[in-house]
Amino acid sequence: MKAEILTIGDELLRGEIVDSNKSYLSDRLLGLDIETQFHTSVRDDPEDMRDAFERAMSRSDVVLVSGGLGPTRDDLTTEVLAETIGRELALDEESLELIRAFFASVGREMSANNEKQAWFPRDAEVLENPIGTAPGFLVEEQGTLVFCMPGVPRELYRMMDEQVLPRITARMEGERLVVRAKFLRTFGIGESSLDAELSDIASGGDVTLGFRTAFPDNHLRPLTRAATAEEADQRLEEVCGQIRDRLGAIVYGEGEDTLQVVVGRELAQRGKTLALAESCTGGLIAEQLTDVPGSSAYFMGGVVAYANEAKQALLGVEPALLAEHGAVSDPVARVMAENARHRFGADLAIATTGISGPGGGTEEKPVGLVYIALASAEGTHSDRFVFPLDRPRHRQLTAHTALDWVRRSLLGFELSGPSLMRRPNAPGER
Amino acid sequence: MKAEILTIGDELLRGEIVDSNKSYLSDRLLGLDIETQFHTSVRDDPEDMRDAFERAMSRSDVVLVSGGLGPTRDDLTTEVLAETIGRELALDEESLELIRAFFASVGREMSANNEKQAWFPRDAEVLENPIGTAPGFLVEEQGTLVFCMPGVPRELYRMMDEQVLPRITARMEGERLVVRAKFLRTFGIGESSLDAELSDIASGGDVTLGFRTAFPDNHLRPLTRAATAEEADQRLEEVCGQIRDRLGAIVYGEGEDTLQVVVGRELAQRGKTLALAESCTGGLIAEQLTDVPGSSAYFMGGVVAYANEAKQALLGVEPALLAEHGAVSDPVARVMAENARHRFGADLAIATTGISGPGGGTEEKPVGLVYIALASAEGTHSDRFVFPLDRPRHRQLTAHTALDWVRRSLLGFELSGPSLMRRPNAPGER
Numbered sequence: 001m002k003a004e005i006l007t008i009g010d011e012l013l014r015g016e017i018v019d020s021n022k023s024y025l026s027d028r029l030l031g032l033d034i035e036t037q038f039h040t041s042v043r044d045d046p047e048d049m050r051d052a053f054e055r056a057m058s059r060s061d062v063v064l065v066s067g068g069l070g071p072t073r074d075d076l077t078t079e080v081l082a083e084t085i086g087r088e089l090a091l092d093e094e095s096l097e098l099i100r101a102f103f104a105s106v107g108r109e110m111s112a113n114n115e116k117q118a119w120f121p122r123d124a125e126v127l128e129n130p131i132g133t134a135p136g137f138l139v140e141e142q143g144t145l146v147f148c149m150p151g152v153p154r155e156l157y158r159m160m161d162e163q164v165l166p167r168i169t170a171r172m173e174g175e176r177l178v179v180r181a182k183f184l185r186t187f188g189i190g191e192s193s194l195d196a197e198l199s200d201i202a203s204g205g206d207v208t209l210g211f212r213t214a215f216p217d218n219h220l221r222p223l224t225r226a227a228t229a230e231e232a233d234q235r236l237e238e239v240c241g242q243i244r245d246r247l248g249a250i251v252y253g254e255g256e257d258t259l260q261v262v263v264g265r266e267l268a269q270r271g272k273t274l275a276l277a278e279s280c281t282g283g284l285i286a287e288q289l290t291d292v293p294g295s296s297a298y299f300m301g302g303v304v305a306y307a308n309e310a311k312q313a314l315l316g317v318e319p320a321l322l323a324e325h326g327a328v329s330d331p332v333a334r335v336m337a338e339n340a341r342h343r344f345g346a347d348l349a350i351a352t353t354g355i356s357g358p359g360g361g362t363e364e365k366p367v368g369l370v371y372i373a374l375a376s377a378e379g380t381h382s383d384r385f386v387f388p389l390d391r392p393r394h395r396q397l398t399a400h401t402a403l404d405w406v407r408r409s410l411l412g413f414e415l416s417g418p419s420l421m422r423r424p425n426a427p428g429e430r
Numbered sequence: 431m432k433a434e435i436l437t438i439g440d441e442l443l444r445g446e447i448v449d450s451n452k453s454y455l456s457d458r459l460l461g462l463d464i465e466t467q468f469h470t471s472v473r474d475d476p477e478d479m480r481d482a483f484e485r486a487m488s489r490s491d492v493v494l495v496s497g498g499l500g501p502t503r504d505d506l507t508t509e510v511l512a513e514t515i516g517r518e519l520a521l522d523e524e525s526l527e528l529i530r531a532f533f534a535s536v537g538r539e540m541s542a543n544n545e546k547q548a549w550f551p552r553d554a555e556v557l558e559n560p561i562g563t564a565p566g567f568l569v570e571e572q573g574t575l576v577f578c579m580p581g582v583p584r585e586l587y588r589m590m591d592e593q594v595l596p597r598i599t600a601r602m603e604g605e606r607l608v609v610r611a612k613f614l615r616t617f618g619i620g621e622s623s624l625d626a627e628l629s630d631i632a633s634g635g636d637v638t639l640g641f642r643t644a645f646p647d648n649h650l651r652p653l654t655r656a657a658t659a660e661e662a663d664q665r666l667e668e669v670c671g672q673i674r675d676r677l678g679a680i681v682y683g684e685g686e687d688t689l690q691v692v693v694g695r696e697l698a699q700r701g702k703t704l705a706l707a708e709s710c711t712g713g714l715i716a717e718q719l720t721d722v723p724g725s726s727a728y729f730m731g732g733v734v735a736y737a738n739e740a741k742q743a744l745l746g747v748e749p750a751l752l753a754e755h756g757a758v759s760d761p762v763a764r765v766m767a768e769n770a771r772h773r774f775g776a777d778l779a780i781a782t783t784g785i786s787g788p789g790g791g792t793e794e795k796p797v798g799l800v801y802i803a804l805a806s807a808e809g810t811h812s813d814r815f816v817f818p819l820d821r822p823r824h825r826q827l828t829a830h831t832a833l834d835w836v837r838r839s840l841l842g843f844e845l846s847g848p849s850l851m852r853r854p855n856a857p858g859e860r
Contacts (some may be wrong), residue, residue, distance in 0.1 A: 013466045015456030026445030041469035089839025283713035290712025301740030304716040310731030376760040
């Protein structure tokens, strides 16, 4: 099955926004084992659009279109596509009612030009949009399925998952196997090591193992194919079980569960609380934890102790200790964690102190050096790392390692650091 | 002048990465008043690539290509383009030396397949890559300029600015006017208000005013055209002066100067220091400030006081005050800022306390409510806002408003809040 994606809108071609819809749609197609062959973007220009529609329909089995379904004059997708395939537009009364109801639900009056959004090419199948005014639609023309969706990401994502993917799957099931996929999140080893570690798991023709790097994580997408949904589900369970057995603590979550979500859930389940003492991460760990709604249930707070004076005044680090070992040192990291734990009255506390660069390094303490400490009722664990990364990535990897320690300590895993095996051009870096 | 952009790489079509190169290149072209007509991405597939090259050269005057210049077997751009235009490949000795020197400079040995990167289509003009191994090149074929650049963003950005744009400008100067542009960053009023406020400024044919929304900022790109560079520069100065006069404190920076960079510079210039007491922003302000290298010169640190216990223990907020007014209140915000200022020994301190949602609101204190306070030697200023936004945006806008208060107080401007006039589908939201 050949697929391609076409996004429409002047704003894309002016570079005003980064078009993340295309990568989202391709990623979702890959979940069905369908590779996207082309990405194209054109302006709100009838001639360019017609040209792009014709070309796409001539070479692909599935065309995903996003954008140009709005109520204004420069939203031309429906009109131009209908003309391209030689169909008239027809009013869909049901959609008109839904649009009217949508406006009523948000307490606004429907304006006249929104009626336009209830017109579709004759014989189109309407795709509901429960969270916006622009319904999508599917037309089939000479064996090609053309799905038109709104450009607003959250509306597009939902329509893709709830309306488009099932229709593509149904189409595939007639002729092909059933496909099931999962998304496993890992942290701690590099992509090539993951690949080597799991190479035999995807050796059968019924399993594919996809990799997706999102620094500092590496994610896995195991995918199974079988004659029936039950078999595909069962095989997927089996494969995920094998992966988890093989990788142990490296797999930290599934689907949309970020590390901070997982850490929060494990803390909440145990009724434990967490505090922070951040130096080099500068508030990044706190920011990530509090990004999760409801984090006040387990996150007490933190001190961002950037200056030495702050380490003394707010965290009670003795001037003598700072003078003897320096702010970036194991003893200081440990005291920061222990005192944060006491001052916030938390069960656990983590501390970071390091040199994220670009300046500030010495021969003895180079840029990239960082100490992490985790204090709990059982005592304090600390370690020293050198992460040879630029400032933002150094902070990110330090924050991630520290959060992962919290998860590992709650689940009874060893507190290890990341072993990074980076390729010169890791895919996620582009 | 018709331009289009072609990016090459399997990873793009698998959705593994969001391709931000295209929007960057389009934005830079727009700086020369050139609109991009098409964005296309294809896999590392010779047939698809050939097809895309032919099509692009048949319809555009400038084609910007990114990706596929690496040393591995699946990097095919040079080879396939040469074949498409019927030219042989030739070794460029100078490039080979530069690649060798690049490896020596990072202490690595050049591998045999890197030699491939010194071969170009006959008569190509080589574009230096001082920060990577892949040089770019320009070929001219039947009046179309085809620029090939590496896909690694920082290498691409630099090559675009230093090598590609001057060559396009030179080509345009023969036939067209000289163009100059600036990027002005604004915060505090909405895009439609900016547009209304400045509508007369761009009324002459020699000035264009572009808008770019990047929540919570709105940026302006004034662009001037004239017969000579001097005239275009002078007109640009004039226009920027008019905009600054009109908008006053709303314009906070130029070019790459983010708000945290500007705040840091203003603090450093005056030898002033800053501390934070963050509740609802949860470390976001600290994270933004410390993202800037050298921020330890003016940033003392902060307390993320998420729990009431933390507000008491770390910031000395009296339990009685919390009981009487609640944590989200003006008196608590003021005490947080004042006590942070004293405890960190800083010249200035800002505090935030609010309800970012989605839960936690009451009739009296709805989701979206936030108090911000700024304490200094002159006293404490505080204000109450309701930002009807989702959790991430509520935190972002609160952080931005607080940082902007620091800038405004240092520069002697009034401490006002943002007046947000958002359109239902702001361009930056897509």
